[in-house]
Amino acid sequence: MAVTNSDSNPTNIPDKPSLDGIESALAQIWQDEGTYTFDRTAPRERVYSIDTPPPTVSGSLHMGHVFSYTHTDTIARYQRMTGKAVFYPMGWDDNGLPTERRVQNYFGVRCDPHVAYEPDFQPPFRGNPPKDHQPISISRPNFIKLCEELTHEDEKVFEDLFRRLGLSVDWDYLYTTIEDRSRRVSQRAFLGNLERGEAYTQEAPTLWDVDFKTAVAQAELEDRERPGAYHQVSLARSDGSGDVVIDTTRPVLLAACVALVAHPDDPRYQPLFGTTVRTPLYGVEVPVLAHPLAQIDKGTGIAMICTFGDLTDVIWWRELNLPTRAIIGRDGRIINTPPHGLDSAAGIAAYEQIAGLFINQAQTKVVEALRESGAMLGEPRAIMHPVKFFEKGDRPLEIVTSRQWYIRNGGRDADLRHAFVDRGNHLAWHPDHMRHRYSNWVEGLNGDWLISRQRYFGVPVPVWYRLDENGEAIHDSPIMPSHDVLPIDPSTDVPPGYSADQRHQPHGFIGDPDVMDTWATSSLSPQIAGKWEDDADLFARIFPMDLRPQAHDIIRTWLFSTVVRSHFEHDSLPWKNAALSGWILDPDRKKMSKSKGNVVTPLDLFEKFGSDAVRYWAASARPGIDTAFSEDQMKVGKKLATKLLNATKFVLSFPEPAIDARPTTAIDLAMLARVAQTINEATTAFEQYDYARALERTESMFWWFCDDYVELVKGRAYDSQGPEAAGSALSALRLALSALQRLLAPFMPFTTDTVWRWWQNGSVHTAAWPAVSELGSIGDSTILEPIGEILSQIRRSKTDAKTSQKAVVTQAVVTANAEVLAAFELGRLDLGEAGSVAHWVTVVAAGETSVRSTLAAPETGN
């Protein structure tokens, strides 16, 4: 990697340099030259590896992607220039619900694991099936094939956009989350968890989405404020000594009631503990119990426990050893048969009134019946209250009992939980305060990670179950495949020792019907990208990775689950650093949303301002800070790029300085001292992942260089003070230019590589990050401030006189202290030329520096 190279060829420089269209040409050159190719022979200590977030390909790329991927790219480029072999892969997330829906709608098919695989299957449609088309059922392997076909086109578009943005990704390491390799990694890791006891299956109450008909994990929940109403219901005490009044928002669950509960310290209900009451309508006898989770000040202070109305019911049910009376089915309807314990004739008749109804309809019926029976007191009182939803769902979650797979995450084990908190403490967070989101989440876990989903598309849970003589599955000893046959699909593949015709037969087998949550695969992105399962040499060179960049809203999901998998599989953190990016906001400070219809596409902005200008806007945002979308910032970026083009052209338009020419003039050495300081500041900032500060320091230096330094030495560079003085200026200009181009390279890869190639060999992106040592001797930068002040005052006098900046100053009187005048003497000749000053007078005086300029009378005529 050459630092500088005097192989300049000024004929490369166009007369009118332009930024138009540089992106596609350079992207091609980078591809051809392998500029970003990962050197897989590099030892681990020389590797910098990045666990790239794989974007969901069923959506579209928006400014949020441009924003955060640019941040990562500046880091990747900096690390590459410091000599690291940068492992920077890209992945496409084509696993999960959004892709499943797109494939269904596009091809007119539906995934059904019970259907046999057809090698030559062709879908009935490719795009726009008619509205009355009934989706045809196809096997999971066929469905995955169609997914790969459909997403392939989207992925090309994504790749083109990312290349246009100038991401320095090594595209040879591209992965997708549904491809064979990812499914293999996912299943292999799951089987490892299972063998070590970190994964287990259990029949338990589970949060359930009745529309998606799948279980949902704690991390996918969100609270939404919904209107509800308190209904006051009275329950007769079994001993006939009176009533107990409860408040409930869900009287529909009265048939599922298994107990009443109040706080143990509540004197109102202490006498009732241990007694029983009878539910209205259904006549079921239930105990009155004490539990500290009961809220004294909520409603009447006593609540009914139902199986299951909410998560607190589950805790009560578990801790108080209560029976189960489930009445809500997986389809969101009331189950047809009454629950155990509801066996009186009147109770059964009352239950038949609601059996088969949707929950809302049933609620209405129950309220009517309670009114008629007199058990309801007064009118319902409307309230707003938080209700748990699946983050992608439209109806409140219910809780049903089902068999699911879990991976331990510390939610039920304090020691393990502390181990995960500790992992988070050892991770370097950027910005640092994001670590609180992690510990906050981990410390608040109240159950293990539910990874099974009752969907058809995704990575199958890779186990089978033996069937007993009655054809019932034996769940506690699943049959596992050997690792060398992965990935498998238990819905079509046959377990070892069985034949295909034994499926569903007594003493035969069945496949696990479920797929794994997409996070169960995404949480293995380091293992997938690093080819853990089939290239151990590569994996050892890149793992644990150096950087996980991601958005802060998925700390609880993607980040945490990756830590969990790495902890179990490798007993280590998956990465050393986590960089959390902020959101893009509308100019009105709301989160940008597609629905508002005011979203500009990245491509339009690349066209309008150039990719480097868009990157400039992104890189100007502090790490982790939500940032307003701003075309103004892009304009500024474009100005910077244009300026770099012109400044380079100007510096290179001078004859090449002699080989032995070195900066000797005080001003030149002082300027180099500022360059040195900028290098140090930018380097420190990048080491702290603060790309924005690195840019700000460099940019500020660059504009000073153009506006003041170049103006000062321009005349001298034109040889006005003799060859030695010119040689000093010319060599200093080139040293500074080389450093500045490289300092800007992570931010403006297209512009910097364009100008770099005008006078250097190879790409700026494989050049060495600038070092202070390469500048040679540097001077005292403090002389620049007084010199700048004098220049500024001369300029002001001309502006005040409304005359041209090239107007001649016949005499300038500089009044300043001795120190300033000493600096002035060092810049006297250059100042004279830059300000067109014919004659200087200096006056020593304490106090502020002042310059009194006498302007030549404007020439008349001519």
Add this chain to the structure above:
RNA sequence: GGGCGCUUAGCUCAGUUGGUUAGAGCUCCUCGCUUACACCGAGGAGGUCGGGGGUUCGAGUCCCUCAGCGCCCA
């Protein structure tokens, strides 16, 4: 209810161990075609640093407190 962050010029934001007169860009106004750049340059206007209190010789910066905004969690 708990946690975290933010509040500095009309707008978007810097301000890193407390240290002269608080900075930049955009916008606005004035001027200038000057042989790198008019996709430019020179200059100007614009701020009680959210409110209050405290520590200190000195606070935008540290501490306390209040208010508003935002995010995460319960």
